[in-house]
Amino acid sequence: MHTFVTYQLEHNLALIGLARPPVNALGQPLRAALLDAVERAAADPAVNAIVLHGSSGLFCAGADISEFGSEASFAAPDLPGLLLRLTQLDKPLVAAIGKLALGGGLELALACGYRIGEPGSRLGLPEINLGLLPGAGGTQRLPRLIGAKPALELMLSGAPIGAADALEQGLLNRCAASAATLLPEACAYARELVACQAPAQPAALYPEPDKGLPEDFLTRFREDHEPRWKSRLAPRLVLSAVEAACLLPLEQGLARELALFKQAEASAQSEALRHVFFAEREAGRVPGIDANTPLRSVRNVAVIGAGTMGGGIAMNFANVGIPVTLLEREGEALDRGLAQIRHNYGISVKRGKLSPAQLEQRMALLQGTLDYADLADADLVIEAVFEKLEIKQAVFRTLDNVCKPGAILATNTSSLDVDQIAAVTSRPQDVIGLHFFSPANVMRLLEVVRGKLTAPDVLATTLKMGRTIGKMPVVSGVCFGFIGNRMLEPYAREAHRLVLEGATPTQVDGVLTGLDLSMGVFSMLDLAGIDVNFLVRDANRAAIAHDPSYCRLGDELYALGRYGQKTSRGFYLYEGRNRQDDYEVVALAERLAGELHIPRRPIGNQEIHDRCLFMLINEGIQLLDEGIALRASDIDLVWLNGYGFPGHLGGPLYYAEQLGLDKVLATLNHYRKALGDYGQTWFTPAPLLERLVAAGKQRIERV
Numbered sequence: 001m002h003t004f005v006t007y008q009l010e011h012n013l014a015l016i017g018l019a020r021p022p023v024n025a026l027g028q029p030l031r032a033a034l035l036d037a038v039e040r041a042a043a044d045p046a047v048n049a050i051v052l053h054g055s056s057g058l059f060c061a062g063a064d065i066s067e068f069g070s071e072a073s074f075a076a077p078d079l080p081g082l083l084l085r086l087t088q089l090d091k092p093l094v095a096a097i098g099k100l101a102l103g104g105g106l107e108l109a110l111a112c113g114y115r116i117g118e119p120g121s122r123l124g125l126p127e128i129n130l131g132l133l134p135g136a137g138g139t140q141r142l143p144r145l146i147g148a149k150p151a152l153e154l155m156l157s158g159a160p161i162g163a164a165d166a167l168e169q170g171l172l173n174r175c176a177a178s179a180a181t182l183l184p185e186a187c188a189y190a191r192e193l194v195a196c197q198a199p200a201q202p203a204a205l206y207p208e209p210d211k212g213l214p215e216d217f218l219t220r221f222r223e224d225h226e227p228r229w230k231s232r233l234a235p236r237l238v239l240s241a242v243e244a245a246c247l248l249p250l251e252q253g254l255a256r257e258l259a260l261f262k263q264a265e266a267s268a269q270s271e272a273l274r275h276v277f278f279a280e281r282e283a284g285r286v287p288g289i290d291a292n293t294p295l296r297s298v299r300n301v302a303v304i305g306a307g308t309m310g311g312g313i314a315m316n317f318a319n320v321g322i323p324v325t326l327l328e329r330e331g332e333a334l335d336r337g338l339a340q341i342r343h344n345y346g347i348s349v350k351r352g353k354l355s356p357a358q359l360e361q362r363m364a365l366l367q368g369t370l371d372y373a374d375l376a377d378a379d380l381v382i383e384a385v386f387e388k389l390e391i392k393q394a395v396f397r398t399l400d401n402v403c404k405p406g407a408i409l410a411t412n413t414s415s416l417d418v419d420q421i422a423a424v425t426s427r428p429q430d431v432i433g434l435h436f437f438s439p440a441n442v443m444r445l446l447e448v449v450r451g452k453l454t455a456p457d458v459l460a461t462t463l464k465m466g467r468t469i470g471k472m473p474v475v476s477g478v479c480f481g482f483i484g485n486r487m488l489e490p491y492a493r494e495a496h497r498l499v500l501e502g503a504t505p506t507q508v509d510g511v512l513t514g515l516d517l518s519m520g521v522f523s524m525l526d527l528a529g530i531d532v533n534f535l536v537r538d539a540n541r542a543a544i545a546h547d548p549s550y551c552r553l554g555d556e557l558y559a560l561g562r563y564g565q566k567t568s569r570g571f572y573l574y575e576g577r578n579r580q581d582d583y584e585v586v587a588l589a590e591r592l593a594g595e596l597h598i599p600r601r602p603i604g605n606q607e608i609h610d611r612c613l614f615m616l617i618n619e620g621i622q623l624l625d626e627g628i629a630l631r632a633s634d635i636d637l638v639w640l641n642g643y644g645f646p647g648h649l650g651g652p653l654y655y656a657e658q659l660g661l662d663k664v665l666a667t668l669n670h671y672r673k674a675l676g677d678y679g680q681t682w683f684t685p686a687p688l689l690e691r692l693v694a695a696g697k698q699r700i701e702r703v
């Protein structure tokens with residue numbers, strides 16, 4: 001039988017070790033075992049103080065996320081009650097924080113009177129990422145420990161801080177010399193506390209957490225931050241809880257926090273974000289590879305092409321200390337590329353996110369070259385040259401000649417056939433697609449495109465490498481545009497068509513940003529480049545060209561040289577980054593509609609929502625049916641991390657499930673009839689959607 005905690009008596013100290021691998025999630029069984037152990041120590045007159053630690057080194061990653069939304073979440077002993085009990089003990093309790101104290105784990109440490117970390121400890125309250133707020137006293141105890149302002153920052157960012165910062169902020173009392181000495185140093189600390197008769201709970205450093213802040217601090221804070229929160233509930237609830245910490249006695253503040261936490265836990269937003277949390281873990285499970293799949297070593301990387309994309313890709317590796325050889329055809333382009341990278345790092349230095357010394361360290365990891373022979377030693381080569389099959393194939397022929405056996409050869413194509421690229425080499429098993437999203441040093445999505453012959457160890461290595469450089473890798477099969485861009489195509493097509501029928505770019509974008517997408521489709525096309533979009537479309541036209549209205553507006557803008565932000569004119573007019581409507585675009589749409597005999601009419605926002613998003617969803621379901629995506633949640637991750645879909649809607653397919661698959665199907669069928677020939681051409685429901693609805697399924701899965 002599993003015991004969940006270890007208990008050891010050592011010279012008047014009770015050592016209680018959390019022992020629920022892998023991360024000591026505070027589910028009901030661990031809570032119950034912990035309470036028993038604490039009561040045992042409390043009742044034992046031989047125990048003077050208690051040291052709470054993670055028995056495998058890692059302290060605690062918080063509440064058990066899988067319990068949320070079920071009765072287990074507050075099953076006795078509940079976490080707030082358990083932590084309250086810890087604060088009532090009359091013996092000092094020292095939390096020895098190895099590796100991680102996150103969420104409820106940090107709240108557990110806050111309920112202990114004293115906290116010691118080690119140099120590698122990371123402490124944080126990431127509940128906001130799950131649409132929650134700390135619900136076990138964190139919102140009340142943290143402001144009383146470090147003050148309302150830093151507490152708010154920790155809770156709203158969700159990002160953990162390191163031991164040095166935690167020590168400086170007063171979150172840690174001490175830091176051990178190393179992870180190995182953490183437990184003995186925690187015991188020594190506990191003995192010191194006993195020797196000097198320290199109170200079990202020291203007095204709060206900030207009994208009034210907002211003391212010293214301007215009187216209107218919280219009101220101003222809300223006004224400043226609310227626009228960025230859009231429709232997100234959790235940040236607002238965090239702020240309300242901190243207000244309570246500032247205004248109410250602890251006991252009442254804790255009650256208020258509990259009520260706010262339960263509101264967050266029951267919200268659709270939190271449910272969606274919990275879906276995302278588990279989706280991210282699930283994405284790593286890929287048929288054909290497992291923990292036993294060998295990995296190739298990647299000690300140095302080469303990137304071909306020092307343009308915006310190549311430079312951004314190279315930065316990802318330099319950021320984690322991996323040397324990169326950057327290859328260009330001409331010295332000038334290479335110099336420009338390296339200068340752009342330096343400029344990008346310079347921005348981080350200005351923002352205080354990087355020190356000048358770190359900038360130099362990263363630049364020193366980047367070696368420019370004009371000679372393919374310098375790639376002979378690279379473990380991983382990523383090609384980021386112009387998006388044309390023949391050009392990419394020529395690069396891969398050369399790579400095949402110069403690269404050492406076993407090197408992984410990756411293409412950053414956004415739409416081309418990875419198998420056709422692999423086929424020109426003598427080692428298709430070593431070829432894979434690594435589709436980064438622009439700006440490649442910022443965007444989290446990495447589509448990992450598995451070719452027909454890609455070897456399992458190449459796939460496993462690139463997935464791991466993707467995580468090492470901070471990306472969210474999602475596996476896709478080979479098809480035009482892979483998961484993301486293939487779904488973008490019908491979504492953008494519908495947006496184009498709606499403008500011909502009478503909507504405006506602003507109206508279409510407004511409906512999408514109204515849902516909290518970070519950008520509307522037309523702003524996105526203006527940013528990515530109408531020329532880029534045109535060239536991709538043009539290369540694939542033979543497969544689609546049976547509709548004369550198909551993205552006609554984009555084609556015409558391309559012909560006019562209106563390429564988007566870079567030419568200050570696209571679907572909108574730009575002054576710098578400021579966007580304005582352009583009546584010429586509306587006039588152009590009117591003219592095209594006349595030529596194409598498309599009746600113009602006022603278009604409602606609901607129609608824009610349904611036509612754009614249900615087309616997107618329909619294509620996603622089709623991709624799942626074709627096996628291009630492994631699971632619906634992978635498709636969600638692509639749109640969440642590469643296309644600005646809001647996390648609190650869970651991704652497009654999760655969103656479809658919440659709306660009701662039957663409703664999505666009925667709406668597609670409605671437009672199929674209502675839009676005449678156009679509807680017949682494009683609004684064919686994915687057969688999998690029809691099968692799911694016929695089978696009464698509410699979740700999207702392959703059936």
Ligand code: CAA
Nearest residue numbers: 023025061062063064065066102103104126134135136281
């Ligand atoms: N609850 C349940 N399961 C958890 C968990 C948690 N809090 N944290 C991690 N796990 C599980 C993961 O699902 C995963 O399970 P599988 O192997 O079955 O997929 C396993 O632990 C390992 O996790 P990762 O694959 O993510 O491992 P990692 O080493 O890359 O990352 C981590 C570890 C940093 C702890 C990361 O898992 C993480 O960020 N976890 C979430 C932490 C968090 O959000 N805590 C707050 C919870 S809410 C809360 O505490 C509310 C409150 O106030 C009471």
